[in-house]
Amino acid sequence: MFIFHVGNHSSEQGLDWPTRVKIIRGTAKGLAYLHDEIPLTVPHAHLKSSNVLLDESFEPMLTDYALRPVINSDHAHKLMIAYKSPEYAQHGKTSNKTDVWSLGILMLEILTGKFPENYLTSGYDSGSDLGTWVNNMVKEKRMGEVFEKDMAGTTKDSKSQMIHLLKLALSCCEEDLEIRVDVKEAVEKIEQFMDDV
Template sequence: MHRTASSPEENSNKMVASYYRDVHRESSETRSHAKKADHGKLTFLKDDIEKFDLQDLLTASAEVLGSGTFGSSYKAVVVGQPVVVKRYRHMNNVGREEFHEHMRRLGRLKHPNLLPLAAYYNRRDEKLLVTEFAENGSLASHLHGNHSAEEDGLEWHIRLKIVKGVARGLAFLYNELPIIAPHGHLKSSNVLLDESFEPLLTDYALRPVVNPEHAHMFMMAYKSPEYAQQSRTSNKTDIWSFGVLILEMLTGKFPENYLTPCYSSDADLATWVNNMVKEKRTSEVFDKEIAGTKNSKGEMIKLLKIGLSCCEEDVERRLDIKEVVEKIDVLKEGDDDEELYGSNQGKAYSVRGNDQEGYSFTLDR
């Protein structure tokens, strides 16, 4: 019998099936817990959070934080502790036991740059995921929110700290989860900031349990060309998203491709940055709200180059996660002796050629 090529959906299902075969080897305890988890009750995954029941959650005063492609998110204060509850209506890609297994595996993930999953509620037509509340909101709100005249934008050292934390959290997911594109939904609104502006990744590793058609339309907000055009994912799909996130942080621009389900180089942030660099207008790329210093100029350009290397349209030339972390970890904050943006002093960024490693940046003085 003639065998036809597998569709993207079939490949996705095969990936999920392979993942769960791996999980089943450690799932005997999980199955027992799943059977004990009564329908209509919250299942807690963290021991250091005070337990409460669904009724407590439903009767608590709630503040709507936002409404996304999957559902709404709320902040509620339950038994004296602030939590965030997200409602999901398109998470029926796996059965009940597999869903419990996946949630418990996520609950075992521990890293300083991951927002832990504290509890969940499982019903066929609706899922609730509960996390702790992050004091400083999302990175997106700091980059694109309405700032008052007295409120400064994020300083360079804070932006670098966030980039380094996101890279480490992403690398941890790659090491711990045997699935393609371990985050699967990386964007600035899914990077939360704690009281010291340490980044916390959220909404990670949900792709295996989300309905495939919904995942394709609404996950991978920063869609790589191969994903948008061919529904093809790889271990470098998250890297593209991270590259766009880096460029978003450096430029302060909202990625236009986020608003469309397809990929267009004309509306791509990486393409715009590349064109500005080729035109020797690199100094115009950077967000004017970055409070930087003289000695951070070179570091900012190095990070810009890393972002562009993460956004290579050729997947083979795109950096892998190990290379990304190595390059980012060595970046420095710089000294606080001179403002990056001040009066015109005849200094500008320029580009010198283009080699196998990407653009080679220099400073004109």
């Protein structure tokens, strides 16, 4: 097992497109399982790339879930919320929709190859976060520039899949909780095109 990390290093080959889709799908399904099948009273609240372990066939496994109640509450907000959603940054509250925000940021990290360090250091800042950068690129009709360059395994068909997943990631990062998709809907949308990968 090893920790998932997107970034390309000169000595190793980056993840190909089918593997990235597999990681996104498995992570979303794992999160849905935690939300729907395990009677947790708290959300995962700590979903980030370093808490996604990959086995030898790149199947993702989520770690560090539901630890918030056992951490000193004075330290929990600093230690246990990885990608700080707008509602968490403003009100200090977490919910399953906070996990969906984190899933969206993780998806953007996988698609762009960019590590969203601003979330881990300073919290949510709508002016500098990964989701805002991607949204701005889309508005400027520069969507093709957001995807990690040198991604192996891409085809003409995978380009439309990449756009589909990018749009889904942005809907997971919607600031309005009422509009933000839930994890079950995210999994359904991922499954809609999985047969083509």
